[in-house]
Amino acid sequence: MLKLDDVCLYYGRVHALRGISLEVPEGRIVSLLGANGAGKSSTLKVISGLCAPQSGDVRLNGESVQGRSCGDLVKNGVIHCPEGRRVFPQFTVEENLRVGAYRRIGNKDVDEDMETVFGYFPRLKERMQQKAATLSGGEQQMLAIGRSLMGRPRLLLLDEPSLGIAPKLVMEIFEILKRINKAGTAILLVEQNAHMAIRISDYSYVLENGRIGLEGDSAEISQRPELKELYLGG
Template identity: 65%
Template sequence: MLRLNNIHVYYNHVHALKGVSLEVKKGSIVSLLGANGAGKSTTLKTISLLLKPKEGSYLFEETPMLKMKASDVVKAGIIHCPEGRRVFPLLTVMENLKAGTYIRKDKKQINHDMERVFNYFPRLKERRNQKAGTLSGGEQQMLAIGRSLVGNPKILLLDEPSLGIAPILVKEIFEIIKEINSEGTTILLVEQNANMALDISDYSYVLENGHIALEGRSEELKENPEIRRLYLGG
């Protein structure tokens, strides 16, 4: 479904991604693990074409993407839920959700998808007229995911959904991510909580200093002694 091959990205003279290759198959959850500064968010920004690589290729549903604009990526069905939530604090929950539908014309299906989001996150329905800036961190994360879902993604790029959230809400959000996937949305997940990411994903990549250091089925990586030592506290 989505493939990066030998992707090189620079921030000015800093070589941020050094030949990254990865694949996300349709219907799967793929996790991207690594320490701060390893290149995880840079990889997602490259897929969204917020950053343009100097070298390499990028295919989505066999279509070459690198000559497209970032807006074309969204229209193709690749929706990026960024790190730090990035909700519009002065807009209401409902206004934030409507902002996620700006490229869509299918009003009936939009209403269906809004209800789907409220089924995932009942708290958002309760607070739909509340300004987003007054929500808790966990509720803002729910809103950010919901806003991405009403964009009708074929593949959802999730960047650090557990960051800054109470542990009890982290578990709830990861259960919902699994449910979203089970209903047909492919997910590429960037996450520092390696335990949770490996638990819900099918396949995982480990980034170190801008290159893929390790990859494999998530259940196998969870038993890898190096992964356990570096990321799982074992």
Template identity: 55%
Template sequence: MLKIKDLNLYYGVIHALKNINLEVNEGEIVTLIGSNGAGKTSTLRAISGLNQIKSGEISFEGKTISKLPSYKMPHLGISHVPEGRRIFANLTVMENLELGAYIRKDKANISKDYEKVFQKFPRLKERAKQMAGTLSGGEQQMLAMGRALMINPKILLLDEPSMGLAPLVVKNIFEIIKEINQAGTTVLLIEQNARMALSIADRAYVIETGNIVKEGNAKELLHSDDIKKAYLGE
């Protein structure tokens, strides 16, 4: 479904991504784990067209998207929940969700999808008329995910959904990620909480200083001694 081949990305003279190869098959949860500054967010931003790549190829459903501008990605079914949530703080919860559906023409289904989002995130329904900037961190993360789902995506790119959240909220967010996947949306998950990410993913890639150093079945990597030492604090 999504394929990255020999991807190189620079920030000025800094070589941030070095010949990255990564694949996400339809229906999977794939996670990319690594420490801060390893290149996780850069990978997602390259897929979304937010960062221009130097060389290599990104393809989605067999079509090359490496040179496409970021605003075209939602039209293809690619939805990105950025690091730090990036909700519209001065708009209400409902207005944020409406903006998520801005490219859609199927008006009849949009209202059904609002209800689906509210079923997944009941707290958002309670706060539909509240300004998004007044929500708690966990509620803002739910809103960012709900807004991304309103595009009705084929693939959801999630960047650090657990960042800064209490453990109980994190557990809830990861349960919802599993539900979203089981309902038919493919997920590429970037996450510093390696244990949580590996516990729900099908496959995983490990990135260090811009290089993919390991890949494989997520459950096997969860029990790998190297991964335990480097990322699980064991």
């Protein structure tokens, strides 16, 4: 479905990504792990069109998407749920969700998709007319994921969903991610919580200083001693 081939990215003189190659097959969960500053979020920004790489290629379903706008990628089912949730604080839960379907405003199936989101996150339905600023951190993360689902992603780029959330809610959100995946959405998951990410993913990559230092089936990679060394910057 998605393939990165030898992608390099610079921020000025800073070499953020150093020849990243990875794949996300149709219908799978792939995790992207690593310490802070390893290049995880930069990888997602390249895929979603927020950053243009200096070299390499990004292909979606066999076609290069280099130079295509973020809006065009959204239209083709690539949805980026960013780190820090980024909900609109003065909008209600319902308004935030409708923003996620901005390319389909006026389409009658938007309301049906909202009910699908409420099926995953019943708490959001209870708080439909509440402003996002009044929600807890975990509820805001649910809203951010729900807003992304309103765009009907074929590939969901999910950046640090457990950040700043109570452990009980983290478990709940990760269980919901498995349900979303089983419903047909592929997920590329960037996550500091390596244990949780590996547990729900099919395949894992570990970044170190902008390079892939380790990769493999998640069940197998969790047993390898190199994982701890790379993840802790060893």
